[in-house]
Amino acid sequence: MFKRLREDIAAIRERDPAARSAWEVLTCYPGFHAIVLHRLAHGCWIRQWRWLARFVSQIARFLTGIEIHPGATLGRRVFIDHGMGVVIGETAELGDDCTIYQGVTLGGTSLTRGAKRHPTLGRGVIVGAGAKVLGGFTVGEGAKIGSNAVVVKPVPAGGTAVGNPARIVVPATERAADESRKTETGGFCAYGITPNADDPVSLAIHGLIDHASRETQRIDDIVAALERIGTRVEALNGIDGAALLDLKRLSEAMEGEAAARR
Numbered sequence: 001m002f003k004r005l006r007e008d009i010a011a012i013r014e015r016d017p018a019a020r021s022a023w024e025v026l027t028c029y030p031g032f033h034a035i036v037l038h039r040l041a042h043g044c045w046i047r048q049w050r051w052l053a054r055f056v057s058q059i060a061r062f063l064t065g066i067e068i069h070p071g072a073t074l075g076r077r078v079f080i081d082h083g084m085g086v087v088i089g090e091t092a093e094l095g096d097d098c099t100i101y102q103g104v105t106l107g108g109t110s111l112t113r114g115a116k117r118h119p120t121l122g123r124g125v126i127v128g129a130g131a132k133v134l135g136g137f138t139v140g141e142g143a144k145i146g147s148n149a150v151v152v153k154p155v156p157a158g159g160t161a162v163g164n165p166a167r168i169v170v171p172a173t174e175r176a177a178d179e180s181r182k183t184e185t186g187g188f189c190a191y192g193i194t195p196n197a198d199d200p201v202s203l204a205i206h207g208l209i210d211h212a213s214r215e216t217q218r219i220d221d222i223v224a225a226l227e228r229i230g231t232r233v234e235a236l237n238g239i240d241g242a243a244l245l246d247l248k249r250l251s252e253a254m255e256g257e258a259a260a261r262r
């Protein structure tokens, strides 16, 4: 039991820069108190002492503002930061190392008794302040839920879901990595527009930019090919990028350049 408490405190100190000492966590962190009392309530629940379990959970709610149904299953080192207004439903399951902020609901959308009504969070999931995750689906390992998101569908492992209803986005850090990968291969991710953004205007702009990028690449290839066969492109009088793609104008310009060389 003390081992568990120690690892809970260590996890909080690791994940909250505001936590200064173990004593502070022990005495001033409602998320910590709620988890400890939930363990007691859950112990009663699985022994079929259902009323006592609910009563302990109710006391925890009164003291901390965090309502965890005693039937919910919590992994190790789960951290509920601030915690006020958190509601975790009966069939919710939280993997190890999950972090939950204030105002989060892990709720249900069906009234079927005995069914899996609440979400399962994989290991290391972070749920931002005020987010609602509603339904008996799974949020994959390491996923992040944005603050105030309303998630009604499964989230893939490592995914980031934001908005209402939540959509999966590509975080800036991944976009930067993706952009540098594309640059290495000659591609271009203009303005870092999220490729899977829902906005049709953004999608249209992205399509146009991709098209322009492909055309630029073609021009570069043509120039390289011309230089390989001995044509000095800068000597092609009056020829511009668009004309390079117009084969008739290009051959006329090349003939002119050849004549000048003779």
Ligand SMILES: CC(C)(COP(=O)(O)OP(=O)(O)OC[C@H]1O[C@@H](n2cnc3c(N)ncnc32)[C@H](O)[C@@H]1OP(=O)(O)O)[C@@H](O)C(=O)NCCC(=O)NCCS
Pocket: 082, 101, 127, 128, 129, 130, 144, 145, 146, 147, 148, 149, 160, 161, 162, 163, 169, 170, 171, 172, 173, 194
């Ligand atoms: C969702 C979250 C985890 C994403 O962080 P990240 O991985 O660094 O991703 P980014 O900041 O690059 O954001 C990716 C996109 O999602 C958008 N976004 C981020 N958080 C959002 C949110 N909560 N709601 C709506 N959109 C959001 C960004 O604007 C960005 O959009 P863009 O692609 O159009 O530019 C983070 O923004 C978040 O909400 N964390 C919760 C923090 C919290 O609750 N703190 C409480 C402390 S008390």
